[in-house]
Amino acid sequence: MATETLTLGKALNNGLRKALENDQKVVIMGEDVGKLGGVFRITDGLQKDFGDQRVIDTPLAESGIIGTAVGLAIRGFRPVCEIQFDGFVYPAYDQIVSQVAKMHYRSQGKVRIPMVIRIPYGGGIGAVEHHSESPEAYFAHTAGLKVVTCANPQDAYVMIQQAVASDDPVVFLEPKRRYWEKGQVDLDAPLSAAYPLHASRVVRAGTDATVLAYGPMVRTCLDAATAAAEDGRELEVIDLRSLSPLDLGSAYESVRRTGRCVVVHEAPGNLGLGAEVAARITEECFYSLESPVLRVTGYDTPYPAARVEEEYLPDLDRVLDAVDRTFGW
């Protein structure tokens, strides 16, 4: 078993390399993905090895990236599009929502758009405006798209390959502040035996309260669970992984045991994923709940200036504060 220690970013790079090797129809396209290897180096070295017809530096226009990828998909290609930053996806929003998401439906299944739209998302890196946003709810709200996000290098390596192999259009959200975090990655693990793409996973077992998170907040919640354990409280942490469809089976099972649930995400709370998750858990686990499902989220403001983003973003203390409140109900 070829297990290596890789950063999350390098794991994605390895996963994309595998995808290019495994299927000649896979093409990577985006701004600066070629010679530069992307602004986060996620496609580093791929153009050199696969050529500029497989790894395509595009003109600087996001709608053009997604719109031409639709045409390539109709032609039989599997485009993997990189949107450079979360806040730059909106020029492509029409193509994603009105074209990518609906093509299979409109054609009664005759056209598939097996496209991956990679978006580095979330804050915490001290960036200027438009570089720290969490747009997942816009896409999870749109039928026809699937939305996933990884939280550790092993998942990054496997999930990006699964997303490319999927016949669905997949919005693949990469937690940019975790790009440099390291973990063990099994590079030889066969995709066919991999954990399913659209399944959540318990990443820390616990008995006192259930904490649901995804992407960059999984690490935050695991840290919170470690701190809580020191105070004698065992939190069960679940990484949702797939935001559309949501897989809440393990969450229901957990909440029926713990009776308490906190949902955590960076995106603003109003109509965010947490609202949907809370509604479903309330519906499924009503008689097991000892307190309402609480949300720990970004505030309903525009993403703020970098010097105050630490106050905006959910952190260990805010997660623990919410857990405390579920016990004080």
Add this chain to the structure above:
Amino acid sequence: MAKGDPGVTTRGRRAAPRSKQATRADGPELVQLLTPTGERIESATGPDGTEYRVDFTDEEYRGLYRDLVLVRKLDAEATALQRQGELGLWASLLGQEAAQVGSGRALRTQDMAFPTYREHGVLYCRGIDPIMPLGLFRGVDQGGWDPNEFKFNMYTIVIGAQTLHATGYAMGVHMDGKTGTEDGEAVIAYFGDGATSQGDVNEAFVWASVFNAPLVFFCQNNQYAISEPLERQTRVPLYQRARGFGFPGVRVDGNDVLASYAVTRHALDNARLGQGPSLIEAYTYRMGAHTTSDDPTRYRIASEVEAWQAKDPIARMKAFLTRQQIADESFFAEVDEQARAESVHLRERVLAMPDPAPVTLFDHVYPHGSPELDAQRAQFTAYLESFEGSAH
């Protein structure tokens, strides 16, 4: 129908046609091979010096006339069906038959077309059953055909979005190594004058240019984007925009089926040979409303419509065929009868279209389904079944 190639031979036709530069005789500079009165022009020169001509057999001329009449009649039938409540909406092509038949017949079998929602004439010339898009307008489906089977993409309602799809598809043609030879593939993207203001269309111009995509941008300038005249979209002739993007542009008389054919065939063949994209502005006029929901009397005057009536694409073709004795009254009557019969047949089939079963609204959201949708479908089915046997 196999059409003759443009620019191949010059057979002396009966009336010794003349040649001319693209002139301002008709107002804007445009390539024209058949005048509004049906006078044949031997050849016309485009702005870059390209000489355009066609060399059709009599049978082929008659075939083009038949196409024009057929697509107008089927279009009129669809408008009537909408007026009678059988279609929810119809976007008529009335007045644009020559641009669509000319460009549609210029496509070779292997070429791919990306239409808007008005290219019923192109669809017909691809040999596709005209019933195909009517499900969309009746509201029983949202297209539902396989673009690759028909080499004709589904209709696109969002203005200009399909030009990017066409560009990506054309990039794929190039990546598949299907350009550079006479049997190579080319792609055509249809859009209107209003669409030229869209970001997507301008991005498509950029992409096609820098990737040298085998693509023809075919703009039917019908002078109006619903109510807004061309002047609200542009200060320069649309075909001249191509220059700024780095590829050739030409304006053709869009009411002249011969010129529309010649210009499109030339552009497609250039594209398939690997010479990159080009823009054709087919200068025409939307004789009817934008759609059946529109009232054009609110924004344009009758005299303008009458002036364009005098440039009718079918009348000029008929005058030409008559004058050159390529067709006679019995031919015209036979075509009219065919058009009548096909439109009756179309009507019967539209009326017979069944409404989809309600539960089918859950179909095909995802290629392999979704647990959430499966649950909703089951819930919906159970809900419907709960009414069975009740009075409601």
